[in-house]
Amino acid sequence: MILDVIVEDKKKRLIEDKNRVPFEEVKREALKLVEADAFTGGRFYEALAKEELSIIGEFKKASPSLGNIKKTMELTDRIDDYNASVDCISCLTEQDHFLGNIDYFKQIRAISKLPMIRKDFMIDEYQFYEAKVIGADAILLIAAILDDAQMKDFYQLAESLHLDALVEVHDEKEMERALKIDPRIVGVNNRDLRDFTIRLDNTKRLSPMVPEGKVFVAESGIVEDDDVRFLKECNVNAFLIGRAFMESENPKEKAKHWKNIYAEA
Numbered sequence: 719m720i721l722d723v724i725v726e727d728k729k730k731r732l733i734e735d736k737n738r739v740p741f742e743e744v745k746r747e748a749l750k751l752v753e754a755d756a757f758t759g760g761r762f763y764e765a766l767a768k769e770e771l772s773i774i775g776e777f778k779k780a781s782p783s784l785g786n787i788k789k790t791m792e793l794t795d796r797i798d799d800y801n802a803s804v805d806c807i808s809c810l811t812e813q814d815h816f817l818g819n820i821d822y823f824k825q826i827r828a829i830s831k832l833p834m835i836r837k838d839f840m841i842d843e844y845q846f847y848e849a850k851v852i853g854a855d856a857i858l859l860i861a862a863i864l865d866d867a868q869m870k871d872f873y874q875l876a877e878s879l880h881l882d883a884l885v886e887v888h889d890e891k892e893m894e895r896a897l898k899i900d901p902r903i904v905g906v907n908n909r910d911l912r913d914f915t916i917r918l919d920n921t922k923r924l925s926p927m928v929p930e931g932k933v934f935v936a937e938s939g940i941v942e943d944d945d946v947r948f949l950k951e952c953n954v955n956a957f958l959i960g961r962a963f964m965e966s967e968n969p970k971e972k973a974k975h976w977k978n979i980y981a982e983a
Contacts, residue, residue, distance in 0.1 A: 748879060749847075778818060786817070818837075847879070856903075859883050862912075884935060888907050916938055935955075938958070
C-alpha cells in the first residue's frame with residue numbers, strides 16, 4: 719500500500735533529521751518555547767470552533783495520487799490570499815511524496831499570523847518537538863498509522879507542547895479508536911490513504927459517529943459548489959482544502975465563494 723511506503727520513507731528521513739539536529743537539542747528548544755508561551759494553545763481549535771464555515775487552506779507541492787501540482791502563484795502571493803480569506807493554514811512537511819519540507823512551513827509562518835497545522839505523517843516524538851520549534855499551532859494524528867497507545871501518547875504530548883491535534887480517520891473502526899482519546903477536533907479524510915481514491919460519502923457515513931461539540935473537519939475531495947452543499951448536510955463545520963486552492967489562480971475568491979455557498983445552503 720502507498721501508505722506503508724510513505725511511513726517507511728518517513729522513518730528513513732527521521733534518521734537523517736536526528737543526525738542533522740539531535741533529538742535533545744530540538745526538545746530543549748521546544749520546551750523553552752512552551753515555558754515562554756503567553757497562552758496554552760488552542761488557537762487552531764478556536765479558529766475552527768464557530769458556527770459559520772471555517773476553512774483550512776493548504777500549501778503543498780504534490781501528492782502521490784495526482785503528481786506534481788502546477789504552479790499558479792508564488793508562495794507569498796498565495797499566503798496573502800489565504801491571510802485574507804481562510805481561517806487556518808496547513809503546510810505539508812513530508813519530503814518524499816508530497817515534496818514538502820519545514821522550510822516552506824517557516825516561510826509561511828513568517829508572513830502569516832493565522833493558526834498553522836504541520837501536516838505530516840507523525841510517527842515519532844521528535845516530530846512534535848520540531849513542530850513546536852518551527853512555529854506550529856497544531857499537528858495531524860493519522861489513526862491509520864498509529865496504534866491506540868501511540869495515538870493517546872502523542873495526543874498528550876501535543877497538549878503538553880500547547881499544540882492542538884487534528885485526529886484524522888477514514889472508516890468506522892478508526893473513528894471508534896480515535897474517539898477513545900476524546901479529541902476536540904475530528905477529521906474525516908475522504909481520500910483513502912491506502913489507495914488514494916476519494917469519496918465524499920466517507921464523511922456522510924461517519925458523520926453520525928461524531929459527538930456533539932466536536933469540531934468536525936472534512937478533508938480532501940472538495941472541488942465544486944455541490945461538494946460544499948453536500949458536506950454542510952453532513953454537519954461538517956470545517957473544510958481542509960488543498961489541491962483546489964493550489965491549482966486556483968484566485969484562492970481568495972474561491973474560499974469566499976464557498977463560504978457564501980455554505981451560508982446559503
